Amino acid sequence: MQKIGVNTASRPSSVFCGGGAAEEAARFLAGKDVFLLTDNNVYSLYKELIEEKFGGARVFAVPAGERHKNRHTLFQILDGMLEAKLNRNSWLAALGGGVIGDMGGLAAALYMRGIRAVQIPTTLLAQVDSSVGGKTAIDYRGVKNVIGAFYQPEYVFCDPLFLRTLPRRELRCGLGEIVKTCALDQAILEKTEAMAGRLFGLAFQEEITADCVRFKARIVEEDECERSGRRKCLNMGHTTGHALELSYGRRSHGEYVLIGMAFEIAIALEEGILSAEYAARLRALIGKVIGKTPRFAGIEEAALAALYDKKNSGKGEISLIVPEAPGRYRELVLPIEKYVRYLSRFNGGIA
Ligand SMILES: NC(=O)c1ccc[n+]([C@@H]2O[C@H](COP(=O)([O-])OP(=O)(O)OC[C@H]3O[C@@H](n4cnc5c(N)ncnc54)[C@H](O)[C@@H]3O)[C@@H](O)[C@H]2O)c1
Ligand SMILES: [Zn+2]
Structure with missing residues (x-):
């Protein structure tokens, strides 16, 4: 098990990664006043583990899924916290995927102006991405994550034991963010390439999480609240991915991120930003997770939805974070019309 510090200005936190992390969480929470938030799926899969390790906690299970990441569920959780008579010394433990982590983190930030929280992420996506960094939110009026706060957990416990029960679709979701990270960090790229035949296996996932x-x-x-632009790199693949997700919405988020990356790599290649060889390396990893990039009907209209992506500040232009070379990336700003033309040109034609 590894312990990783996250030294943010608002509050330092520690992340435990590896086998034994759930046990570490159990030891840490024992004897504390704990409100354990989870979802119905996770609860039915891990009821016994929860009782065995977190027997002293008040367990509160909400319906699973993104469509419940809303104000109704948030206020159900806050009602539950109030009825459990939590006080400023109580703890909230969010045991579940990114939806539970985001809502639990927000409830912890709001209740009595903030009680302490721990994250026990149970999906690959939540372990490699959403449980770290302190972004919490709910969706509102059809806008994703529009109501939220930056609120760091005190501890995060990423235990691979939970990953065994994840359906392939959810694994793909996490792998999407991992392959995105490959395009940002050379060591992670090389390690992933070395294990490229085993991306869906637990050994790789356990190895790469930390x-x-x-x-x-x-x-x-460096950029806790996404002000300096440093945190922007984590959006690689997401601008195009989100636009397609909004319009087509059948695949998982991680798949759209990878499809978005495939388009953005093709654009960067055309713009002379990266070499054909590096593009091929990244495409090979994308292919391992999602196979061939599909063709989308009416991609121009879908891309125009990207105009409304909250991350695009300028008018008539779109900003992409694109890979340059292993471990290097840069911002590429394109006029919308040019971007849309690129998308129709590469639609269905990327290996
Ligand atoms: N805060 C951030 O920085 C950040 C980053 C990326 C994504 N997110 C958010 O994360 C959410 C997506 O997270 P997610 O993909 O984990 O979704 P999720 O929480 O909906 O979990 C996906 C599904 O897997 C089930 N599940 C969870 N753990 C399981 C397990 N161990 N075995 C079997 N099934 C299990 C859940 O019940 C759910 O049905 C989105 O709402 C997104 O906005 C947040
Ligand atoms: Zn993402």
Whole structure:
């Protein structure tokens, strides 16, 4: 098990990664006043583990899934916290995927102006990405994550034991963020390439989680609240990915991130930003997770939805974070019309 510090200005936190992390969480929470938030799926899969390790906690399970990441569920959670008579010394433990982590973190930030929180992420996506960095949120009026706060957990416990029950779709979701990180960090790229035939296996996932956490921790330390632009690199693949996700929405988030990356790599290649050889390396990893990039009907309209992406500040222009060389990336700003033309040109034609 590894312990990784996240030294953000608002509050330093520690992330435990590896076998034994759930046990570490159990030891840490024993004897404390704990409100354990989870979702129905996770609860039915891990009821016995929860009782065995967190028997002293008040367990509160909410319906699973992104469509419940809303104000109704948030206020159900806050009601539950109030009824459990939590006080300023109580702890909230969010045991679940990114939805539970984001909502639990927000509830912890709001209740009595903030009680302490720990994250026990149970999906690959939550372990390598969402549980670290302190972004918490709910969706509101159709806008994703529009109501939220930056609120760091005190501890995060990433235990691979939870990953065994994850369906392939959810694994792909986490792998999407891992391959994104490959395009940002050379060591993670090389390690992933060396294990490229085993991305869906637990050994790789266990091995790479701590590396991804360490990478994200360094970025978040430099730009906790996404002000300096440093944190922007984590959005690689997301601008195009989000636009397609909004319009087509059948695949998982991670798949759209990879499809978005495939398009953005093709654009960067065309713009002379990266070499054909490096593009091929990244495409090979993308292919291992999602196979061939599909063709989308009406991609121009879908891309125009990207105009409304909250991360695009300028008018008539779109900003992409694109890979340059292993461990190097840069911002590419394109006029919308040019961007849309690129998308239709590469639609269905990327290996
Ligand atoms: N805070 C951040 O920085 C950040 C970053 C990326 C994503 N997110 C958010 O994370 C959310 C997505 O997270 P997610 O992909 O973990 O989704 P999720 O929490 O909805 O979990 C996906 C599904 O897997 C189930 N599940 C969870 N753990 C399981 C396990 N061990 N075995 C079997 N099934 C399990 C859940 O019940 C759910 O049905 C989105 O809302 C997104 O906005 C936040
Ligand atoms: Zn993402």
